[in-house]
Amino acid sequence: MMLRNIVTLTLNDLAIAFKNKTIFLIVFIPLFVFFSLKLVDMSGTDVKKTRLGLIQTEVYAPAIVKTITAADQFFTLLPVSTEAEGKQWVKEKKIDGLLLRDGQEKQSVVLVVLKKESLQALSIVESFSALQKAVEGKNNSWISDVTPLQEGGIQKQTLPTWILMLVLLVGFIIMPAQVAEEKEKKLLLALLQTPIREIEWLIAKVLSGMLLILSAVLLLHLLGKFEPGNVLSYVAIITVGSFCFSSYGILLGFLCRNQASARTLGVMFYLPHLLPSALSDFSQKLTAVAPFLPSYQLYEPIKSILLDGGCISNLSREWLYLLLFGVASLCGSYLLMKKRWLM
Numbered sequence: 001m002m003l004r005n006i007v008t009l010t011l012n013d014l015a016i017a018f019k020n021k022t023i024f025l026i027v028f029i030p031l032f033v034f035f036s037l038k039l040v041d042m043s044g045t046d047v048k049k050t051r052l053g054l055i056q057t058e059v060y061a062p063a064i065v066k067t068i069t070a071a072d073q074f075f076t077l078l079p080v081s082t083e084a085e086g087k088q089w090v091k092e093k094k095i096d097g098l099l100l101r102d103g104q105e106k107q108s109v110v111l112v113v114l115k116k117e118s119l120q121a122l123s124i125v126e127s128f129s130a131l132q133k134a135v136e137g138k139n140n141s142w143i144s145d146v147t148p149l150q151e152g153g154i155q156k157q158t159l160p161t162w163i164l165m166l167v168l169l170v171g172f173i174i175m176p177a178q179v180a181e182e183k184e185k186k187l188l189l190a191l192l193q194t195p196i197r198e199i200e201w202l203i204a205k206v207l208s209g210m211l212l213i214l215s216a217v218l219l220l221h222l223l224g225k226f227e228p229g230n231v232l233s234y235v236a237i238i239t240v241g242s243f244c245f246s247s248y249g250i251l252l253g254f255l256c257r258n259q260a261s262a263r264t265l266g267v268m269f270y271l272p273h274l275l276p277s278a279l280s281d282f283s284q285k286l287t288a289v290a291p292f293l294p295s296y297q298l299y300e301p302i303k304s305i306l307l308d309g310g311c312i313s314n315l316s317r318e319w320l321y322l323l324l325f326g327v328a329s330l331c332g333s334y335l336l337m338k339k340r341w342l343m
Helices: 003-019 026-037 062-070 085-090 118-136 155-183 185-193 198-224 231-254 259-282 286-290 295-307 318-336
Strands: 052-053 075-080 097-100 109-113 143-148
Touching: 003 085, 003 185, 026 085, 052 118, 062 118, 075 085, 085 097, 085 109, 097 118, 109 118, 118 143, 143 198, 155 185, 155 231, 155 259, 155 295, 185 198, 185 286, 198 231, 198 259, 198 318, 231 318, 259 295, 286 295, 295 318
Parallel strands: 052 075, 052 097, 109 143
Antiparallel strands: 097 109
């Protein structure tokens, strides 16, 4: 009798999971992670060539250029016009490193990389050292110095990812569940019977989401003692980002009938917006895919301001994208609210 009751209750729970679409996560999450990892650049069985930029007007040591040109199975040399263009290519991951002529040591070069502590930078230095030892029999490397474009420890380097996670957590997990709960319990219908108008409710809900996001980001900075370089630009991009994803979350909440469906749908939107943007630093393929997501339009400006000292005046395209996306989501929510969608 006990066994039958246990089996019955287990089957009932599984049926509820199917009804609430929670079971979809069991299939969706592994599949999404699998395809995301497929997009990450993998070396496979072949050795991945390191792409190095050489400034066309610079005069490098002939031995260095001749040796790395001959080692074409390991290196690909790409000409760049200026040092500024080469550094921009490094940031955009078009090349793995930029070689600059050392002003003091004529037989050495300075390596410019995105992050000094990265495996890519270590691999380049070791490869140069091995090539020099094979050609000249010396132990010293041709690289006299390694200059990173992004300074800071691992805590600061990962800060943009943590901030993106907080924003998406509120936008895709908390906000849809709140909206769906008010619909499920008929609280929203009751409010609409009062003089409160739809647009007033929407503005209040967006403001609450923005306050949650701004409070979470502020707390993270206070606890970690992180100081953004350009405070005004940082506040501006976080504000418009919180507006965008609060509006986005409200729209998702209106697409669901109950809280369980909202949580499931939220997770299904959360991961596709988080992983491609956060992993774009490690993959040129994801760098090409991620810009189509609104999360990337927030992640890149945050990373630019925190790590590169960027300014909002140079990020107008991303700022406008987030603003328009938020307005479009809010308009969609308003239309669904007027139609009393799934209420």
